[in-house]
Amino acid sequence: MSTDIDHVDDRDRRRYLKTLAALGAVGTTGIAGCLDEGSGSNDGGGSGTLEVVHGWNSGDGQAAMNALKKAFNEEYPDISTDYNGAGGDANSNLNTVIANRLQNNDLMGSFANWPGKHLERYKGALMNVEKDVWKEAGLKDTIHEATVEQCTFNDKMPAVPIGSHRMNNLFYNVQVFEEAGVDPESLDSIDALISAFETIGQNTDAVPMTQAMSGPWTNLQLFAQILLSQSGVEAYTNFIEGNPDGNAIRSALKATKNILQNHIPDNASTLSMTEANEKIINGTAGCVHQGNWLYGAYRRNDQEYQTDWGWIPFPGTEGVYVFHLDSFVAPANNPTPELTKQWLRFVGSKKAQITFNKNKGSVPLRTDVDPSKLPKYLQQMYEDLRSAKQLPPTIAHGLAVTPQTLTACEEAFRVNFMGPYKVEAAASDLESAVSN
Structure with a gap:
């Protein structure tokens, strides 16, 4: 969701996985046993205090959430609200808090989460808001079609999207690239990218690429x-759908190994996402691959687009928009169902989408937003999303694979690909992860 919340060190991730495993012992039917899916109507649903749980406690996410809260409270001053930031700096923490509260029938009005296959963890515990939110607010006619699909789960619609991050990005320091003599527009393949890394290493004092490796998800994301x-998209799609091409996996792992062994900081294993990105801001690294939540960090540090930093699609993925979504979700039988629906209708509105995303560095999902309301870089991302013919969903951020499969993919990298880089072992574990 943000540079500050869903990207965590390996210790935090493992702690979360233990909690998820414990809940898994009860099973999704355990959550479903406490709750019944439905429209969420019950007595008193239009009164009380609306509680919204989220994980945006710092950085770009905090600024965006604060702006969204202010906009909602101005629009609906008579609604009592409690915006509850889940403790810590990780989406993992948020997931744990939500799962525990649902398990204990300690329900909130709405919570922030990734939609798509990520919602499998909450199966049986979600409200269907298709009629009272999606249809009543006309969202199916105005929300990007691929997003509608990702917000449909188990033949119901329990989530409303708030923004999209593009995943296939390469951000670069303009001065470092100019000093090295590297033309970013010439980077159209992995071979060209690695050649540029060699040039940066030879012609500048900057490390060619910065990478945060305090946890395995960044290496999984780079591999993807x-x-x-x-x-290509077909091989990627086959991978996430459980029909992996072993040769394609091994080729990608070999290129990933080349980059990680030769072109990133020596202390990458200790770097957080914020620390890694600081190297782009201060000019000690040439480029970084990440989701475009990094825009929020550049904006906060008064970095000018195309003057201090630049962007290209990750080399070889031109014309593709690798799809990430943030959303707000409605739990079933929560104490304020009518307020939940009001909140979600607002989340899908133009006002909410513009207010949140221009602060977050993400892209509105409505197709009728005036791009001029967005900063220059986000205008480009918005148009790219609207025009993209191929939108493969992200692996590392929950849309493309179930939580169990994502855990197994991360484990393949944690065990085999954090240095030393064991291509064959990682490939075998990845094939098993997506095939099971």
Whole structure:
């Protein structure tokens, strides 16, 4: 969701996985046993205090959430609200808090989460808001079609999207690239990218690429972009759908190994996402691959687009928009169902989408937003999303695979690909992860 909340060190991630495993012992039917899916109507649903749980406690996410809260409270001053930031700096923490509260029938009005297959963890515990939110607010006619699909789960619609982050990005320091003599527009393949890394290493004092490796998800995310770049959307889609091409996986892992062994900081294993991105801001690194939540950090540090930093699609993925979504979700039988629906209708509105995303560095999902209301960089991302013919969903951020599969993919990298980089072992574990 943000540079500050869903990207965590390996210790935090493992702690979350233990909690998820414990809940898994009860099973999704355990949550479903406490709750019944439905429209959420019950007595008193239009009164009380609306509680919204989220994980945006710092950085770009905090600024965006604060702006969204202010806009909602101005629009509906008579609604009592409690915006509850889940403790810590990780989406993992948020997921744990939500799962525990649902399990204990300690329900909130709405919570922030990724939609798509990520919602599998909450199966049986979600309200269907298709009629009272999606249809009543006309969202199916104005929300990007691929987003509507991702917000449909188990033949119901329990979530409303708030913004999209593009995943297939390469951000670069303009001065470093100019000093090295690297033309970013010439980077159209992984081979061209690695050649540029060698040039940066030879011609400047900057490290060619910065990478945060305090946890395995960043290496999984980088591998996914390289797989897409080298072998195309079909191979990527086959991978996430459980029909992996072993040769494509191994080729992508070999290229990932080359980059991680030769072109990133020596202390990458200790770097957080914020620390890694600081190297772009201060000019000690040439480029970084990440979701476009990094825009929020550049904006906060008064970095000018195309003057201090630049952007290109990850080499070899031109014309593709790798799809990430943030949304707000409605739990079933919560104490304020009517307020929940009011909140979600607002989340889907133009006002909410513009207010949140221009602060977050993400892209509105409505197709009728005036792009001039967005900063220059986000205008480009908005148009790219609207025009994209191919929108493969992100692996590392919950849309493309179930929580169990994502856990197994991360484990393949944690065990085999955090240095030393064992291509064959990682490939075997990844094939097993998506095939089971």
